[in-house]
Amino acid sequence: MTEPLDIIDLTSSPTKPSHVQALTLPTTTPSQPSPKVTFTSSPKRTLPLAEESPAKRPVHKPETSTPPRPLKRYYLDSFRTSLDTVLETEHHLLSEVELTHCAVFNSLSEYAQYLWVRLFSRKHGWVRQNALAYPEIPCLVDTVQVLLQCDPPFIESGYDHLTSLPDLLTLLTLEELRVLCKPLGPVSKSTGPRTPSSTRSGQDKASLIARYLHYSRSQPTLHFFTQSKLSFGTKDGDQADPWQRRVWKVIGPVVQLASEGIQTFQRIQFIYHRSPPIGDQDTRTVEIMSAIKRWNYPEYPVTRSADLFPDRAAFLKFERFSYLYQELHDSSELEKHNPEALERLWALCEQCVEPWEESLKFELEAIESSDPKSSLSKVNRHYRRRFTVGYLCTRILHLGTTILANLKRYSEEASLLRKLLDQKVYSVGRRGKWYERLALVEMNYFTPKGQPKTAAYARSRTTCLEALRDPTVHPAILHKIVKRLDRLETGLGLEEKTRCRIPSLIRQEAPIVTITGTRMSTTSNRTASVASPSFSRPLYQSRDDQIISVEALSLEHYETQGYLGYHAENSLYTMLFALLFWDILFTPMPGVFETPFQTAPLDLNTDAFYPDRQSVILDHLTVIEKDFEGILKKVDKRERPRATQCIGVDWNIAQDDLLAMARGIGGKALAGICHTLARDYRHNRSGLPDLCLWHPENGNFRAVEVKGPGDTLSETQRIWIDTLMTLGVDVEVCRVELAKDV
Incomplete structure (x- = not known):
């Protein structure tokens, strides 16, 4: 029988619920004036923590003489960026309680802030304190205590909140479970259930947990265990369940982030990024990757729209419907x-x-x-x-x-x-x-x-x-x-x-070229190491007896005619568009550059992009027609060394090849392609021909759509073929027929 479906409750916290709740759709409530709460932005610390005044932070005693590693600052810096930005421009969307959370966070020591942010960046849930491996924090135990003692608390202790024995057991490793269950006899078919994943020896984690739970229910005392007093107190002291006490002795202190703090800072991330987090996914990935120089983003002035949501009530309603x-x-x-x-x-x-x-x-x-x-x-x-x-x-x-x-x-x-x-x-x-x-x-x-x-x-x-x-x-x-x-x-x-x-x-139709290929069986020994069992596309035999795709087979055919090329599909054309339109894409406009981590203006995939820039675009198309090569060289020289993240750009296409193909296409056709993409980028960025070919001797460019046996042209592909042919581009359809099956 199908399990009941989890349904979100729009009247509760916007955090995705883990259980079914009654639904009540959000109703519009009168906007309330923003609470008058004093808050401060995160201090921009530049000195090591050891040089800070003791009055500003708890005194930490080093646990070892080994100096701590430097903090991985990008975690904390990216979090502070979003927090400070929201507090500066959109604090009216936060409640008094949420602003208090922000103020308390900003008053914490840098180590305490760093630990909380690292926990916030991982999957939320209970975690053993001895499993927190952050050597850059010199006194981890003291730092945990600081977060526990905050008002409101930023983390919770398992001793006060974790009372479920099954949940406790999941925190044990497989080896710890084996040791814990060693004094217990196996759970036989007559005395207890086995899980579907149980192995013959009953030594997998699920079966060990089932065995421990079975004995905890059938025997209230632990006559075969040595009773011992815990080195730490629990909520119920020595009256705690002896079976739980035995587990606590192994796992030690357990902590998790407080739910109110999670909700506050997830809301701040939502406001900053203009989109909700998915589950426990960290929305700050782009910020962190940018901070460590793994990803570089285009340079443009960021203009936050402080009035995007008129008041907190409007934002909360939008937030709830988003979830x-x-x-x-x-x-x-x-x-x-x-x-x-x-x-x-x-x-x-x-x-x-x-x-x-x-x-x-x-x-x-x-x-x-x-x-x-x-x-x-x-x-x-x-x-x-x-x-x-x-x-x-x-x-x-x-x-x-x-x-x-x-x-x-x-x-x-x-x-x-x-x-x-x-x-x-x-x-x-x-x-x-x-x-x-x-x-x-x-x-x-x-x-x-x-x-x-x-x-x-x-x-x-x-x-x-x-x-x-x-x-x-x-x-x-x-x-x-x-x-x-x-x-x-x-x-x-x-x-x-x-x-x-x-x-x-009525559209133009491209000439058809037919070639033959030998299709390979994906179950043969020759392809077993190449093709995954789930690989469903037909594979063919190349001239040198390699296993290749239908597009690669077509490339071989055109190589015999002296062509060089890429199986690029849409990527060549979208890259040409991005480089030729770089200055248009990243021209400052109100409301389209909300964060420094965008690969395109926020309105590119909407029907606002073209009409809001129409006159500038039409003027720029004239420039492209006359000097496309100069624009490509200028932008490529500036952005390729940084491998700048931009929509449609593939830096694996070499600059010389890009220029050769652009020359073959010609300025007039390039301007026409860019115009088509600019008018409706969302729908027109797909359906372009598979192969982009150029002849190094005569400079000719050819666009080729490849179709295997039984494959037909889609309507989007037909439109692009007609568009390219109207612009004067040489277009062909290459049909592959089977020579024989192997």
Whole structure:
């Protein structure tokens, strides 16, 4: 029987719950004035801890004469950066209790701060104090005590909170469990259960825990153990369960982070990064990697939007719906074949309709009252809209359409799709998919069996015609809708003169080159060391008897014609776009550079990027057409030594090869490719040809889409082939046919 699904409680802490709670959707509450709490930013210490005044920190007595290692400062520095930034610009989003947590943290010694941050960066839960391996902290025991004695406490002691014997046993190592269970006899089939993972000797961790628990339940006393008094006190003193006391003696002191502190600083990380942490995942990875110079980010001025959330109530509501969306997204995929779970998920989605409608009404009023000529108002209407409850509810309702489809509740799905299409504020980029799905549902599921489909076909045709008039529908989706429209009109028996015809969708087709290859069996001895058992793509035999992919086989063919090249798919074109558009991408604009750790402006994948920069982009395209080589050399020379992290960039492509391919493509075509990507980067960054080839003697460039046996071109690929050919790029489709199977 399927276990009940964990559902998030929107009225409780936003931290992802570990148990089922009753759902109550968040309601809008009147904004409260920010509490007047005095706080300070983290002091910028530059001296070693030993040189600080004793009045500012607890006195630590070194446990050994060995000098401590230097602190791995990047952990603490990255944490302080986010904390100080939020306290400086958005402290109005924090409660008085949360501000108190911040003030107490900033008053701690550097070692205490460092220990807490290291614990915060790892998986949250109970940890044995003797397992804390931080040699850079000279007096770890004293530092733990400092955190225990904070008010409010930053960590908790297991002696006060950990009372479950099974939880205690999980903290033991396998060897410790073996020693602990040695005086016990084995649990026989007649006296106790065995776990599914039990080995024949019963010496795995799960079976040892099961054995210890079995004896603890059946024998209240430990007549075969030597009774001993613990060297530390427990909450119940000597009255503690003797079976637990025996475990405590082995594991020693146990600590974990206090839940209130976790919630406070996870909220600060959320505010700083503009996104929720996933489980115990540390959102500061990018900061740490940047600090140790493993990752370098583009240089641009950071402009925090202190007014992104107008007040704490608005932020809390956004935060709760963010966690709800995350929970629904994960659960809907895991439970897509479980009708009972899907019903519960749909019930949650359905309750988001009302707050979605309220947010939509508010947003429409804001649009009507804003200045359409203001660049800032455009950013507000596009990018900043992603930080509203309405945007999150739209994503939740989009999930709801998939849930209803899996439940085969097509009438409700169609109603929800129509509701989403009736607005043009949120998730405009999904409108094409909504039209496509609605037309399919109306065509196939609205007619009782045995009844004529005329009415359903007519309704679906109306939806298709509506989609054709919508400028937000992507051309790839549009082509699918046109094909469906043709089937509908044929089914309705419409005359040729009354049928819809769209000449603009007629595309150029690339010439086809056919080659043959010998496909290798992935179970043969020759490929056993090369191909993973889970590797599902067909493999082929190269000229020198190596095992290669279908794209590599095609590269071999073009090498015989004197071409050099890469199996780059989209990466060459996105890299050319990034380098040629570097100055456009990282030009300061309000609200799009919130942290120093971005690989692109935050609005690049939205429909705000192009209109907010249209005039600058059009001017820059003229420069690219005339001096693309100079731009590429300048940016490549500056950024390649740093291996700068930028969207679409692959530094494995050598500069000489990049320039050779750019020359072969030509300035006019490069400008056209960049223009296409700039207009809709999110949808147009995929579907480009697999192979990028150039001829070193004549400089010719050729783009090749490779198709194996039974493979066909997608609509996105057809669009790019037509676009490239229109720009004058040499394009081919290379079809691989089987010579024989080995």
